[in-house]
Amino acid sequence: xxxxxxxxxxxxxxxxxxxxxxxxxxxxxxxxxxxxxxxxxxxxxxxxxxxxxxxxxxxxxxxxxxxxxxxxxxxxxxxxxxxxxxxxxxxxxxxxxxxxxxxxxxxxxxxxxxxxxxxxxxxxxxxxxxxxxxxxxxxxxxxxxxxxxxxxxxxxxxxxxxxxxxxxxxxxxxxxxxxxxxxxxxxxxxxxxxxxxxxxxxxxxxxxxxxxxxxxxxxxxxxxxxxxxxxxxxxxxxxxxxxxxxxxxxxxxxxxxxxxxxxxxxxxxxxxxxxxxxxxxxxxxxxxxx
Amino acid sequence: xxxxxxxxxxxxxxxxxxxxxxxxxxxxxxxxxxxxxxxxxxxxxxxxxxxxxxxxxxxxxxxxxxxxxxxxxxxxxxxxxxxxxxxxxxxxxxxxxxxxxxxxxxxxxxxxxxxxxxxxxxxxxxxxxxxxxxxxxxxxxxxxxxxxxxxxxxxxxxxxxxxxxxxxxxxxxxxxxxxxxxxxxxxxxxxxxxxxxxxxxxxxxxxxxxxxxxxxxxxxxxxxxxxxxxxxxxxxxxxxxxxxxxxxxxxxxxxxxxxxxxxxxxxxxxxxxxxxxxxxxxxxxxxxxxxxxxxxxxxxxxxxxxxxxxxxxxxxxxxxxxxxxxxxxxxxxxxxxxxxxxxxxxxxxxxxxxxxxxxxxxxxxxxxxxxxxxxxxxxxxxxxxxxxxxxxxxxxxxxxxxxxxxxxxxxxxxxxxxxxxxxxxxxx
Numbered sequence: 001x002x003x004x005x006x007x008x009x010x011x012x013x014x015x016x017x018x019x020x021x022x023x024x025x026x027x028x029x030x031x032x033x034x035x036x037x038x039x040x041x042x043x044x045x046x047x048x049x050x051x052x053x054x055x056x057x058x059x060x061x062x063x064x065x066x067x068x069x070x071x072x073x074x075x076x077x078x079x080x081x082x083x084x085x086x087x088x089x090x091x092x093x094x095x096x097x098x099x100x101x102x103x104x105x106x107x108x109x110x111x112x113x114x115x116x117x118x119x120x121x122x123x124x125x126x127x128x129x130x131x132x133x134x135x136x137x138x139x140x141x142x143x144x145x146x147x148x149x150x151x152x153x154x155x156x157x158x159x160x161x162x163x164x165x166x167x168x169x170x171x172x173x174x175x176x177x178x179x180x181x182x183x184x185x186x187x188x189x190x191x192x193x194x195x196x197x198x199x200x201x202x203x204x205x206x207x208x209x210x211x212x213x214x215x216x217x218x219x220x221x222x223x224x225x226x227x228x229x230x231x232x233x234x235x236x237x238x239x240x241x242x243x244x245x246x247x248x249x250x251x252x253x254x255x256x257x258x259x260x261x262x263x264x265x266x267x268x269x270x271x272x273x274x275x276x277x278x279x280x281x282x283x284x285x286x287x288x289x290x
Numbered sequence: 291x292x293x294x295x296x297x298x299x300x301x302x303x304x305x306x307x308x309x310x311x312x313x314x315x316x317x318x319x320x321x322x323x324x325x326x327x328x329x330x331x332x333x334x335x336x337x338x339x340x341x342x343x344x345x346x347x348x349x350x351x352x353x354x355x356x357x358x359x360x361x362x363x364x365x366x367x368x369x370x371x372x373x374x375x376x377x378x379x380x381x382x383x384x385x386x387x388x389x390x391x392x393x394x395x396x397x398x399x400x401x402x403x404x405x406x407x408x409x410x411x412x413x414x415x416x417x418x419x420x421x422x423x424x425x426x427x428x429x430x431x432x433x434x435x436x437x438x439x440x441x442x443x444x445x446x447x448x449x450x451x452x453x454x455x456x457x458x459x460x461x462x463x464x465x466x467x468x469x470x471x472x473x474x475x476x477x478x479x480x481x482x483x484x485x486x487x488x489x490x491x492x493x494x495x496x497x498x499x500x501x502x503x504x505x506x507x508x509x510x511x512x513x514x515x516x517x518x519x520x521x522x523x524x525x526x527x528x529x530x531x532x533x534x535x536x537x538x539x540x541x542x543x544x545x546x547x548x549x550x551x552x553x554x555x556x557x558x559x560x561x562x563x564x565x566x567x568x569x570x571x572x573x574x575x576x577x578x579x580x581x582x583x584x585x586x587x588x589x590x591x592x593x594x595x596x597x598x599x600x601x602x603x604x605x606x607x608x609x610x611x612x613x614x615x616x617x618x619x620x621x622x623x624x625x626x627x628x629x630x631x632x633x634x635x636x637x638x639x640x641x642x643x644x645x646x647x648x649x650x651x652x653x654x655x656x657x658x659x660x661x662x663x664x665x666x667x668x669x670x671x672x673x674x675x676x677x678x679x680x681x682x683x684x685x686x687x688x689x690x691x692x693x694x695x696x697x698x699x700x701x702x703x704x705x706x707x708x709x710x711x712x713x714x715x716x717x718x
């Protein structure tokens with residue numbers, strides 16, 4: 001009987017944490033703080049967060065902090081960005097070490113990235129994306145500083161990204177995408193604004209992501225990918241339509257994506273594993289009580 | 291260290307060689323990271339090269355880099371980049387407190403040198419790793435102070451080069467948009483840019499199917515398109531779409547173009563030219579519906595085609611039909627060229643009938659087609675006023691389609707609840 005190989009996944013995560021020197025690892029250095037979040041949260045879900053040296057982790061996170069602006073970069077010396085700032089805050093929450101932060105400064109950095117129309121830019125260079133709305137709102141919610149942004153405008157911008165098919169894109173009119181949907185729904189949920197969502201319509205789009213193999217894809221005509229077990233499933237749970245997918249088939253798909261010998265989870269069965277998919281596979285499995 | 295080389299690889303020297311190649315050949319349009327054994331087989335020019343031939347190959351504006359040296363190259367360029375980055379940031383801190391595009395340009399020679407070093411190192415770095423956002427930022431810092439057209443076009447060229455082998459690179463697409471925005475503000479060449487990028491996206495989409503970022507980029511350009519360009523794009527992408535019917539992205543792009551046309555006519559006052567425009571869009575819509583139906587009949591069980599029809603029908607119902615029963619005009623009366631809602635629904639039910647003709651057919655595609663058709667009709671039923679449901683139900687009853695539809699929806703909780711599939715007789 002298939003089961004979640006928790007211990008093997010822990011081993012895999014801990015092995016990845018040690019730096020590798022090959023080219024493939026080097027070109028991921030710019031998002032190391034995201035990787036740290038995925039790895040550490042997976043350990044936490046598997047009740048093994050204590051395998052990691054907390055002080056070392058927190059100290060490294062703070063090395064990614066930019067004193068002058070209040071944002072975090074993806075690695076030491078890298079430019080600050082909302083994506084990395086959220087991961088930094090989430091990691092500190094995992095260790096219950098928010099007290100090392102200058103909360104005022106960090107929240108000012110985040111709120112300073114809100115634009116006139118309510119959208120959020122990722123950094124000072126201005127790129128707008130609903131992912132950044134989620135990063136900002138999630139971050140400020142954790143820091144209890146939502147009062148620093150114009151919540152109504154933020155919500156209105158997200159709603160303006162709603163499509164006729166019920167889904168959400170990266171900007172107004174952008175193609176519906178499960179990842180973007182998670183960000184929009186998550187942000188609307190945090191701000192108590194789910195009444196803007198037609199739950200039946202969105203639930204319809206989301207449950208149509210389930211493929212024959214039981215896995216979930218991110219958009220029509222695409223193959224299933226384990227990470228959508230999170231993006232799609234958590235969105236369905238938020239809008240109370242999770243019963244519209246076949247859970248047992250999804251569980252089977254996730255479990256089949258495991259590397260049962262070396263640990264770790266891949267995007268689909270028999271592919272190479274990575275931290276990203278391990279995290280979302282474990283998180284999805286967690287929701288399904290596996 | 292990776293156990294491949296037993297002698298010391300001088301990353302710095304290789305980096306210098308790479309940067310010289312990039313400086314000399316400004317028209318490189320193809321880059322590949324190849325195994326050293328493959329590199330050795332590439333056709334060499336008889337002239338002496340200024341680089342290590344086991345590491346690089348550059349001919350006919352193509353560049354190959356040996357996979358064996360990548361990590362050394364990358365480490366070297368990261369080191370150089372971080373050095374100049376620190377120097378640039380130090381300089382900015384010294385001059386004005388907060389960086390802004392109104393800051394006076396650097397005057398001194400050493401500052402110009404620093405800027406060209408930034409551009410040189412980031413180019414090499416981004417060619418190796420286009421997702422390293424900080425490097426793109428550094429280029430922006432240099433460019434925003436100068437913003438000459440030639441420099442901006444060079445940026446587009448670099449993005450095009452990188453996208454040719456990293457078509458999903460978010461940072462590259464984002465940088466391209468940043469550059470285009472500046473071009474749009476300062477120079478009057480958006481028409482050409484739109485045309486050029488439309489071609490670029492299709493080329494990329496040919497090799498990189500369902501590329502969300504590529505198509506999102508093209509959708510982003512739609513507001514920059516003038517009226518005729520929208521119709522042009524619709525026509526140009528039609529053939530492409532026919533050859534890629536499983537690519538939901540290209541159909542979404544068509545939907546955005548069509549929707550823009552709808553928005554344009556809805557926003558305008560009802561004058562002579564506007565009426566003509568509305569008629570044009572009406573016929574275009576009908577054409578798109580017919581074309582979609584022909585594709586649905588030809589390519590059985592394709593989700594993207596049915597999803598496209600959902601959109602087309604929903605908008606058609608809302609903008610171009612008149613419901614005689616309630617004497618309710620959805621949208622304007624286009625001087626006699628409207629359809630009735632009933633006529634439209636009858637046609638769609640014909641399509642459903644045709645698509646459900648799978649009773650004895652065990653082919654998977656035909657089963658899928660039947661499922662899509664069923665979902666589609668239920669979708670449509672949600673777009674019409676409630677008083678139409680009874681009519682739809684009775685038609686389904688007449689055509690004896692309910693049993694098969696109920697069977698197809700058995701394992702789909704979101705469809706089972708549809709009023710269309712409920713017991714009609716018990717409502718009487």
